[in-house]
Amino acid sequence: MVIAGGFGVGKTTAVGSISEIEPLTTEAAITEVAAGVDDLSHTPRKTTTTVAMDFGCITIDPTLKLYLFGTPGQERFGFMWDDLVEGALGGLVIVDTRRLDDCYAAVDYFEHKQIPFAVAVNAFDGHVEHTLEEVRWALDVSDHVPLVVFDARERGSVRDALLVVLEQALARTEA
Numbered sequence: 543m544v545i546a547g548g549f550g551v552g553k554t555t556a557v558g559s560i561s562e563i564e565p566l567t568t569e570a571a572i573t574e575v576a577a578g579v580d581d582l583s584h585t586p587r588k589t590t591t592t593v594a595m596d597f598g599c600i601t602i603d604p605t606l607k608l609y610l611f612g613t614p615g616q617e618r619f620g621f622m623w624d625d626l627v628e629g630a631l632g633g634l635v636i637v638d639t640r641r642l643d644d645c646y647a648a649v650d651y652f653e654h655k656q657i658p659f660a661v662a663v664n665a666f667d668g669h670v671e672h673t674l675e676e677v678r679w680a681l682d683v684s685d686h687v688p689l690v691v692f693d694a695r696e697r698g699s700v701r702d703a704l705l706v707v708l709e710q711a712l713a714r715t716e717a
Contacts, residue, residue, distance in 0.1 A: 543704060544627050545596070546613040546651070547636035548644025552664045552694030553612040554596050556636065560700040561598025561610060595626055600704070608704065613648075623651060631711040633659035634703055636694065639671035642680050649681050658710035660688040662703040668693075 545553045558565050596612030611626045627633070635648045645661075652659040663670050663677055672680070674689045683689065688706045692699040 543608045543707060544611050544613060544630045544633040544657075545636065546623070546633055546648040548638065548641060548648070551636040551638045551641075551644065552666075553636055556634075556694040556700045556703075557596040557598040557610050557612045559695055559697050560600050560704065562600050563598060565596055565598040565610075567596050600701070602705075602708070608708070610704075627655060627657060630657060632707040633657050634707050635659055635661050637661055637663045637677060637681075638666060639663055639677060640666070642672075642677070646681065649683060658707065658714050660690060660703065660706045660710060662690050662692045665691055665693050 545556055547553055554565075554567055558567075595614065596610070598610045598612075599607055600610065601607045608631075611630070613623055613626055633648075633652045635645055635652065637645045649659075649661070661677065661681065661683060663674065670677075670691055674691065677683075678685075678687075678689055688710065690703050690706055692703040694700060
């Protein structure tokens, strides 16, 4: 399962919240040069960024274990995505409604690769700036793509969002 989205939307947090193992992260300090490239206005306390991937896993039941791969959010690390999605069941695109532009690339990527995915609107500070229908319209996401509101910090919320993606993937194999 691939967890994708723009810079600072909660990918590393989501993997860390749900993983039953200590997640592997490739966090690096945000340098002055990167701070000049990456928009930190909505994430002023962010001091690190994923430069390769995050990795974790969760056992759904005795017969199913999901391996989670979090993508880096910056466009300059996009070359890694093809390797991260190889063999993926599906994707969870995390969205920050304050910065919808940051997730277009992830939505387009999963649509182009025809990988089942869901859009998870991260409820920063307990609320979202736009309704799910407004997000669907803004992202031009088709009606068959599920949209959910979740909190990347809460294990149960991440679990529920991942189960939506898993249902999408299973429905595709049954069709």
